[in-house]
Amino acid sequence: MEDVVETAPRWLEPGEQACWRAYLDMTAKLNAQLNREMQEQSGISIADFSVLVQLSEHVDGRMRVLELARALGWEKSRLSHQLNRMQVRGLVERSNCNEDRRGAFVVLTEDGRRTVESAAPQHVESVRRYLFDQLSPEQVAALDTIARTVTGLIDAGCAGRAEPCDDGGGPESRL
Amino acid sequence: MEDVVETAPRWLEPGEQACWRAYLDMTAKLNAQLNREMQEQSGISIADFSVLVQLSEHVDGRMRVLELARALGWEKSRLSHQLNRMQVRGLVERSNCNEDRRGAFVVLTEDGRRTVESAAPQHVESVRRYLFDQLSPEQVAALDTIARTVTGLIDAGCAGRAEPCDDGGGPESRL
DNA sequence: TAAGATTGAGTGTTCAATCTTT
DNA sequence: AAAGATTGAACACTCAATCTTA
Numbered sequence: 001m002e003d004v005v006e007t008a009p010r011w012l013e014p015g016e017q018a019c020w021r022a023y024l025d026m027t028a029k030l031n032a033q034l035n036r037e038m039q040e041q042s043g044i045s046i047a048d049f050s051v052l053v054q055l056s057e058h059v060d061g062r063m064r065v066l067e068l069a070r071a072l073g074w075e076k077s078r079l080s081h082q083l084n085r086m087q088v089r090g091l092v093e094r095s096n097c098n099e100d101r102r103g104a105f106v107v108l109t110e111d112g113r114r115t116v117e118s119a120a121p122q123h124v125e126s127v128r129r130y131l132f133d134q135l136s137p138e139q140v141a142a143l144d145t146i147a148r149t150v151t152g153l154i155d156a157g158c159a160g161r162a163e164p165c166d167d168g169g170g171p172e173s174r175l
Numbered sequence: 176m177e178d179v180v181e182t183a184p185r186w187l188e189p190g191e192q193a194c195w196r197a198y199l200d201m202t203a204k205l206n207a208q209l210n211r212e213m214q215e216q217s218g219i220s221i222a223d224f225s226v227l228v229q230l231s232e233h234v235d236g237r238m239r240v241l242e243l244a245r246a247l248g249w250e251k252s253r254l255s256h257q258l259n260r261m262q263v264r265g266l267v268e269r270s271n272c273n274e275d276r277r278g279a280f281v282v283l284t285e286d287g288r289r290t291v292e293s294a295a296p297q298h299v300e301s302v303r304r305y306l307f308d309q310l311s312p313e314q315v316a317a318l319d320t321i322a323r324t325v326t327g328l329i330d331a332g333c334a335g336r337a338e339p340c341d342d343g344g345g346p347e348s349r350l
Numbered sequence: 351t352a353a354g355a356t357t358g359a360g361t362g363t364t365c366a367a368t369c370t371t372t
Numbered sequence: 373a374a375a376g377a378t379t380g381a382a383c384a385c386t387c388a389a390t391c392t393t394a
Contacts, residue, residue, distance in 0.1 A: 009296030016307050019315050022322035025248065027202045029329045047384075066354060073200060078385055080356055085383080102354045102393045121184030132191050134324050140194050142317040147197035149309050154204045207386095222362075241376060253363060255378055260361075277371045277376040 030130055037126050042119035044091075047082055049123060052091065052108065052116035061108030064097065068106060091115060205305060212301050217294035219266070222257055224298060227266065227283065227291035236283025239272065243281060266290060 012020060035046050044052075054071050055061045063071075069079045083106060086092045091112035097103035108116075132140065187195060210221050219227070229246050230236045238246075244254045258281060261267045266287040272278035283291075307315065 009299060010303070011299060012303065012307065015312075015319070016315060019319040019322070020302060020306070022319050022326065026322035026325045027206075028248065029326055031202075033329050045384085064354090065356095069355095073203065075386070076355065077357080077387080081385075084356090097354095100354080100394075104355065124184060124186060127195060128185070128187070130325055130328060131195070132187065134328060135321060137190075139317060139321055140191060142314060143321055144190070144194040144197050146310060146314055146318055147194070147201035150201045150305055151197065151204055153305060153309060154208050220362080239376090240378095244377095250364075251377065252365080252379080256363075259378090272376095275372080275376075279377065 033130065034123070034126055038119065038123060041122045042115060044115060044119060048086060048091065049116065049119055051079075051082060051086065052112055053120070055092065055106065055108040056113060056116050061113060062105055065104050065106055086112075208305065209298070209301055213294065213298060216297045217290060219290060219294060223261060223266065224291065224294055226254075226257060226261065227287055228295070230267065230281065230283040231288060231291050236288060237280055240279050240281055261287075 011017075031046075038044060038046055038049060042049075050072055051068070054068055055063055065079065065083070066076065069076045072079065074082075083092060083094070087094065090109055093107045093109055095105045095107055097105055135143070186192075206221075213219060213221055213224060217224075225247055226243070229243055230238055240254065240258070241251065244251045247254065249257075258267060258269070262269065265284055268282045268284055270280045270282055272280055310318070
């Protein structure tokens with residue numbers, strides 16, 4: 001009756017299982033910790049900081065919204081909401097784009113620039129303390145490789161929308 | 176005059192910088208992708224799933240709220256809100272604890288059990304596809320070591336801070 | 351019609367305050 | 373008072389719908 005192909009699930013190996021739990025734990029706690037410290041030290045969130053960093057790395061602290069969204073890898077609506085909150089707090093301003101009236105610019109305010117310049121060194125200290133001070137060069141290289149592999153795979157499958165291409169799960173990987 | 180200890184900020188090395196950006200990118204995208212697939216395939220979020228998995232690993236699918244919070248490493252208020260939403264959707268129920276009237280039990284419903292049992296194999300497939308199928312055993316080991324190092328450090332420092340630093344998670348669990 | 355961007359509703363997360371029982 | 377748990381408000385993220393200009 002049940003013609004459903006009910007393949008016996010391939011669970012993770014014990015080592016993989018442990019690694020996955022450890023990974024989840026690390027990302028959750030590191031993220032929470034960095035956010036907490038950023039909030040305490042500079043009064044902004046990591047998301048705020050990410051936006052400010054991008055802007056501060058551009059001439060005049062000025063960027064097109066879509067350009068910013070792409071640089072951050074964020075959805076445009078997320079960025080729009082984020083910019084609203086930041087605008088209310090005086091960290092950024094918006095201005096019109098004359099070449100393409102559909103578009104808009106985001107501009108760093110003086111306050112925004114001061115904030116990011118004070119937050120950056122402290123944030124680097126945190127990242128160093130929790131991560132890079134703890135890792136050997138080999139571990140840094142390994143983490144970098146892993147991260148690029150995973151990100152590359154997701155980016156490749158996400159061409160436009162979800163529905164990842166199921167390749168049958170064979171050992172033939174794109175790498 | 177020089178009361179302000181203005182140490183020149185020690186920026187990250189280029190390699191560290193690249194690694195950090197790659198790491199942020201990976202965690203954001205992997206998390207988003209896994210959530211998307213879970214939602215599409217099983218109609219629940221990763222957070223829902225985590226709760227269901229914990230409950231399903233206990234006798235009678237029954238746990239004290241605080242026990243559950245510790246197992247997940249979540250703040251109690253976050254869990255409480257989460258349980259409210261899940262209760263509305265019929266995935267869990269609450270019941271009183273007779274030994275300690277302050278406490279409460281969370282219980283898996285039939286629907287909750289069916290949901291987690293159907294979601295688990297698919298989720299494992301996703302995790303395998305995006306992570307473990309891509310990594311060598313050495314990379315898995317490296318990631319595990321890195322994760323434990325970082326988590327351990329944060330847990331150690333968190334003495335005066337947040338809630339529980341749990342680990343020692345179940346030896347025999349699926350995720 | 352499509353591109354650039356914003357809005358609103360629904361959902362998730364955090365912090366502080368609250369309530370009950372020990 | 374402390375422990376177990378819930379609540380409300382503020383903030384953050386996602387999806388779909390919308391608005392304006394190209």
